[in-house]
Amino acid sequence: AQTVTQSQPEMSVQEAETVTLSCTYDTSESDYYLFWYKQPPSRQMILVIRQEAYKQQNATENRFSVNFQKAAKSFSLKISDSQLGDAAMYFCAYRRPRDDKIIFGKGTRLHILP
Amino acid sequence: KAGVTQTPRYLIKTRGQQVTLSCSPISGHRSVSWYQQTPGQGLQFLFEYFSETQRNKGNFPGRFSGRQFSNSRSEMNVSTLELGDSALYLCASSLAVQGQQYFGPGTRLTVT
Numbered sequence: 001a002q003t004v005t006q007s008q009p010e011m012s013v014q015e016a017e018t019v020t021l022s023c024t025y026d027t028s029e030s031d032y033y034l035f036w037y038k039q040p041p042s043r044q045m046i047l048v049i050r051q052e053a054y055k056q057q058n059a060t061e062n063r064f065s066v067n068f069q070k071a072a073k074s075f076s077l078k079i080s081d082s083q084l085g086d087a088a089m090y091f092c093a094y095r096r097p098r099d100d101k102i103i104f105g106k107g108t109r110l111h112i113l114p
Numbered sequence: 115k116a117g118v119t120q121t122p123r124y125l126i127k128t129r130g131q132q133v134t135l136s137c138s139p140i141s142g143h144r145s146v147s148w149y150q151q152t153p154g155q156g157l158q159f160l161f162e163y164f165s166e167t168q169r170n171k172g173n174f175p176g177r178f179s180g181r182q183f184s185n186s187r188s189e190m191n192v193s194t195l196e197l198g199d200s201a202l203y204l205c206a207s208s209l210a211v212q213g214q215q216y217f218g219p220g221t222r223l224t225v226t
Contacts, residue, residue: 033212037217043219044117044118044218044219044220045204045206045217048218050214058115068185069156072158078158091156091157095141099169099170100162100169100170100211100212101159101162101170101172102147102159102215103159104149104156104157104158105156106156107157
C-alpha cells in the first residue's frame with residue numbers, strides 16, 4: 001500500500017533562515033505526482049509545489065524548492081529566506097496513478113521565530 | 115473567480131443524528147473531492163466526484179455518502195453520527211480529474 005511519511009511533526013526556523021521539511025513515500029509505480037501543500041492556521045490549504053516523477057529536474061516556486069530523489073523515494077521541501085507568513089502545517093502528498101487518489105502525510109507544523 | 119465554498123463552516127451535532135455538508139466548487143470545475151482531517155489520522159480521502167459520478171471512494175463506512183449535482187456542487191452526508199466523526203471536512207475542486215486541487219475552508223463538525 002502506498003504510504004507517505006513525514007518524520008518531523010514540528011519544526012522551528014529563525015526568520016530569514018532556510019529550513020528543509022522531509023517526506024518519504026512508498027510506491028511501486030514509476031510515474032506519479034508528488035505535492036507539498038500548506039495549511040496556515042484557520043486558513044485554506046493551498047498547493048505550494050508539484051513534482052512529476054518522470055521529470056528529473058527538481059521543481060522550484062520562488063523561495064520553495066524540492067529535492068526529489070526518486071530512487072530513495074524522498075521528496076523534501078526547502079524553504080529559503082523563511083518569512084513569518086510561512087508558519088503553517090505542511091503536508092506532503094502522493095497521487096496514485098491508477099486511480100488518482102491523493103494520499104497525504106501526517107503533516108509537519110512549521111514555526112517561524114522572529 | 116470565487117474560490118471553493120463550503121457550508122456550513124461550523125456544525126455541532128449529537129451522536130446518532132445525521133448531517134449534510136455542502137461544497138460549491140470553483141466555477142467551471144467539474145471534479146470535487148472530499149477529505150476528513152483529524153489530529154490523529156491526518157487527512158484522509160473520502161470520495162471524489164466527476165460529472166455527477168463517483169470516481170473513487172476511500173476506506174470509510176457506508177454511513178458516509180456523497181453526491182454531485184449537474185452544476186458540480188457536491189454534498190456529503192454522514193448518518194448515525196459517532197463521536198469519532200468529529201473532524202474538519204475539506205472539499206477540493208479541480209478543473210479535471212488530474213488537475214490542481216483547490217481547497218475550501220472546510221466544515222468543522224463536532225459530535226457530542
